[in-house]
Amino acid sequence: LPQVTEHQKSEQTIKDYGELAQSKVLEQFIVKSLTQSHVVTALLKTPDKNLDPEMVERKQKIIASLKAYRDKETELRYLQMVEAEKRAELDAVRKQWDQELTELRVLREDGNRLEECDVTTPLYKRLRGLVNKLELMRTLLARLVTSRGRRDWLAEPARTARLLALTRTPCSLHSFLHQ
Known part of the structure; x- marks a missing residue:
């Protein structure tokens, strides 16, 4: 029989237990995710004729979800490109604004340079x-x-x-x- 030893409760002991619990939960989540992704991959690779009608329906739902996800990712990339272009336009307009404002201030300060x-x-x-x-x-x-x-x-x-x-x-x- 394993012997139970009693430790004094300290901040370090509580911190160690917290880290252990956190690592166990993370490990379980990773194992679950890998198992699910393996099962989904196997389901998608299996031909429809070898599957039950319920599994075929699940497979179609998964494929539809993946297509929707792919479409959303494509739309996100497009929107990020548009955002980058608009940000570049904004920077160019700001730079032009600053230049023109500086020129106007110089003209105002130096009245002799009026056209x-x-x-x-x-x-x-x-x-x-x-x-x-x-x-x-x-x-x-x-x-x-x-x-x-x-x-x-x-x-x-x-x-x-x-x-x-x-x-x-x-x-x-x-x-x-x-x-």
């Missing part, structure tokens, strides 16, 4: 008209501030100083475009 405007467009002509009107308003404002009319500009010196500062900065199309 020359087409002077024949209606918007350019309208802008030129507006800038000319601003320049005319500036000169009129300077005359109003410095004139000796009914209004006493010296009563409000802060406002007069602000208006005079506005009259000192000339309005031109070039300065307007490169602000």
Whole structure:
């Protein structure tokens, strides 16, 4: 008779029992899977005339399941290829976006590098008209501030100083475009 020895319960003993139980369960699962795969392989290789009608039906179900699995695997590979292509497109678009954004930031930071405007467009002509009107308003404002009319500009010196500062900065199309 084998003798039963009593061990003190410790963390190591419990850990050893856990690992042993885990390895036994894994071993049983592997044996079961191998046995089932061997039986399925033998069933698929056996001709239909040598099988019972019930086994023929099982064989057909297994074949249908394998075909469905194969179709799903093919679809998965196709979707993975499409995903890789779309990811490459996304990376290319992101790279282009970054380049264009960088160029726009450089253009914004360096106002002198603005491209020359087409002077024949209606918007350019309208802008030129507006800038000319601003320049005319500036000169009129300077005359109003410095004139000796009914209004006493010296009563409000802060406002007069602000208006005079506005009259000192000339309005031109070039300065307007490169602000």
